[in-house]
Each structure stands twice: as structure tokens, then as C-alpha cells.
Amino acid sequence: MTLALDIGGTKIAGALVRGDGKLLVSARRATPRGTDGDGVMAALEEVVGELAQAPEWAGVRRCGIGSAGPIDASRGTVSPVNIGAWRGYPVVERTEKALARHGAPVPTVLVGDGVAMTAAEHWLGAARGHRNALCMVVSTGVGGGLVLDGRLHPGPTGNAGHIGHISVELDGELCPCGSRGCVEIIASGTSIARHAGLADAAAAAEAARAGDPAALAAFDRAGKALAAGIAGTATLVEIDICVIGGGVAAAGDLLFGPLRRHLKTYAALSFVGHLEITAAALGTEAGLVGAAAAAGQLLEV
Known part of the structure; x- marks a missing residue:
């Protein structure tokens, strides 16, 4: 127990x-x-x-x-x-x-x-059976964790896989972490809402479904940042699946559509071309299970 x-x-x-x-x-x-x-x-x-x-x-x-x-x-x-x-x-x-x-x-x-979510998805969720995986939470922030060679890889301080603070725009916007152009400052729900000019990510998703150009552009921008970060991670450690959960992932194809499209550009090498992108399978209990x-x-x- x-x-x-x-x-x-x-x-x-x-x-x-x-x-x-x-x-x-x-x-x-x-x-x-x-x-x-x-x-x-x-x-x-x-x-x-x-x-x-x-x-x-x-x-x-x-x-x-x-x-x-x-x-x-x-x-x-x-x-x-x-x-x-x-x-x-x-x-x-x-x-x-x-x-x-x-x-x-x-x-x-x-x-x-993020590591807890990864452990949960690898044990009982969408990454089950995969030996090398990146699992992500895309919400008010962007976090993640890694499974390498079938085992959870938290790193010495427990922060390995923190993809939200990989820089994907070298001269991009200043991130609260102190760096610039991080995945999080572009792809978090907070950032999507800000770029769409709306109150929150849920409102941005509703506007995007109604065809609002600014909201659609905000999700496309987020998908592009996620694709760049995921492709870089896959190139470094050869993951074969990326599982994405969190409130922003609930937007479905509004996020996953542009992400998969942009991934074709960034995941160009043969050994990352097979990378699978999928939604998390576990819900609100993932933190405890993980x-x-x-x-x-x-x-x-």
C-alpha cells in the first residue's frame, strides 16, 4: 500500500x-x-x-x-x-x-x-508498454517527465523532462524563469489566452472553434512551440511517444492538429519520424496514481 x-x-x-x-x-x-x-x-x-x-x-x-x-x-x-x-x-x-x-x-x-503524471501514464495510461516516452502537462504552465529504457527518469533533483523551459525562440519573449522563448511562455493556456486577447484558454478554444482568426493563430503558435520542444527532446533521447494532458489538451484537434502538422517540419531525422503524439488517458486522479x-x-x- x-x-x-x-x-x-x-x-x-x-x-x-x-x-x-x-x-x-x-x-x-x-x-x-x-x-x-x-x-x-x-x-x-x-x-x-x-x-x-x-x-x-x-x-x-x-x-x-x-x-x-x-x-x-x-x-x-x-x-x-x-x-x-x-x-x-x-x-x-x-x-x-x-x-x-x-x-x-x-x-x-x-x-x-510532471514526473508524477508521467509515472501514471506509463503505469496505467497512454504510455503503457512504451519503453521511451515523454509525458507533458499543458495547463497554466507546461511541465513534463521522461521514461527512458522502461524506467522513470526524474534526474538528480526530480526535474528531468521539464520541457516547458526549453527555449524554442532564441530571441523570444522573456519567460518568468529568466530565459527567453521557452515553450511555456508560448504554449501555456495563459499564453494562448493572452495572444488570443481572451480571458482564458477555454474562451480561446471556444473562439477558435467559431473561426476566430486570433484564437486560431494562438493555438497554431502553441502547437508550433510544442512541436519544436518535443522534436528536440526526441532527437536527444529517442522517445517513441509523447503523451499530452492538462487543461489545454482538452481543446483536442485545435491543439493537436497544428502540433502534428508542425512536428513534420521539426522531427525531420529518420529516427524521430515515427514519433506518436497522443492525449493522456488518465484524468484528475493522475497526480495521485503517479x-x-x-x-x-x-x-x-
Whole structure:
């Protein structure tokens, strides 16, 4: 049994996850605002405390945390962009102390939310059976993770595969990360909406379906940036599938159409020409399933 925790800017969720990926018991709290780091941690501890009341708690053998980033898995710390109270916060240490207080002194692994999504899709979703894969979340940000030679590849700090901050326009717009022309500053839902002149990505998708030129151009621009980043990644590590999830992926062919079209230009070498692009198969539970999958693979206890 694995305790899985999914930490984001709006909610902190937890679940007890069986060995086949089934969520047996779950709990969630809103991510606190206007508090310090320990105030945010208190919400996570409430989630743990609620799950500890379940009969299945006695079977917990490991804990997996998937968190918005940046993270540093080597230090067990998180500094999520969307949780301002956490900067270098020792979430692994604090979580393990909470687990011990509830009678479960088990090891904990920390991965970024993009890596967690990757672990989930490779275990039970669209990347299942593929030995080399890139999985992406395209939402208010753009994140991702890698599976190489059949195993999750989080890298030393847990951030490997963070395709959102590959530069695809060398003199492009300044990205909040400090670089220029990143995939994220072009292809995120926020950027699509801004270039379409609309409130959000959902409104941009609605306008594009109605034939609005600015909205269609915004999705084409996003698809082109994603294609360049995906092709570069495929050229570097020879992935054979790219799985895309997140709110923007819900736009369907508005995003996937231009992405696949532009990919033919960027994925020009013979060994990347076969690259498959597909939508993620798992829904809102992917973060929890992925945290459990990452813990199972990286801890192997």
C-alpha cells in the first residue's frame, strides 16, 4: 500500500493506493492562502491525519509526493511557483515526521507533478508498454517527465523532462524563469489566452472553434512551440511517444492538429519520424496514481 500526496496551488490531495493503482481512500484540503510555510504544511498534515483513520492505513509501506515545482528531490524541498509560502520548504522531512506520529515511519519519495503524471501514464495510461516516452502537462504552465529504457527518469533533483523551459525562440519573449522563448511562455493556456486577447484558454478554444482568426493563430503558435520542444527532446533521447494532458489538451484537434502538422517540419531525422503524439488517458486522479507509481519504482520497498 502506498500513501500518495498531490500538492498544487489550489488543493492538497492524498490517497491510499493499492498495488494495482486503485485509490481506496482519499482526502483533500484547499491549499491555504495568506499563511506561512507551516500553515500550508498543516493542511497536508490534516490530509495525512484523515487517511490515517482508515483501516487500510496499517498496510502503508511507502509514501510518494508529487508537487508543483520547482522541487529539489535531492534535498527533499519544494519551492512551488504557485505556493508562495514554500521556498526551499523541507516537505519530505516534515511529511515523514507526520507519518511517524501516525504509526507509519515509512520512506518518502518526492517528484515534480510532471514526473508524477508521467509515472501514471506509463503505469496505467497512454504510455503503457512504451519503453521511451515523454509525458507533458499543458495547463497554466507546461511541465513534463521522461521514461527512458522502461524506467522513470526524474534526474538528480526530480526535474528531468521539464520541457516547458526549453527555449524554442532564441530571441523570444522573456519567460518568468529568466530565459527567453521557452515553450511555456508560448504554449501555456495563459499564453494562448493572452495572444488570443481572451480571458482564458477555454474562451480561446471556444473562439477558435467559431473561426476566430486570433484564437486560431494562438493555438497554431502553441502547437508550433510544442512541436519544436518535443522534436528536440526526441532527437536527444529517442522517445517513441509523447503523451499530452492538462487543461489545454482538452481543446483536442485545435491543439493537436497544428502540433502534428508542425512536428513534420521539426522531427525531420529518420529516427524521430515515427514519433506518436497522443492525449493522456488518465484524468484528475493522475497526480495521485503517479505519486504512488513513482514511489513504487524509485523506492522499491
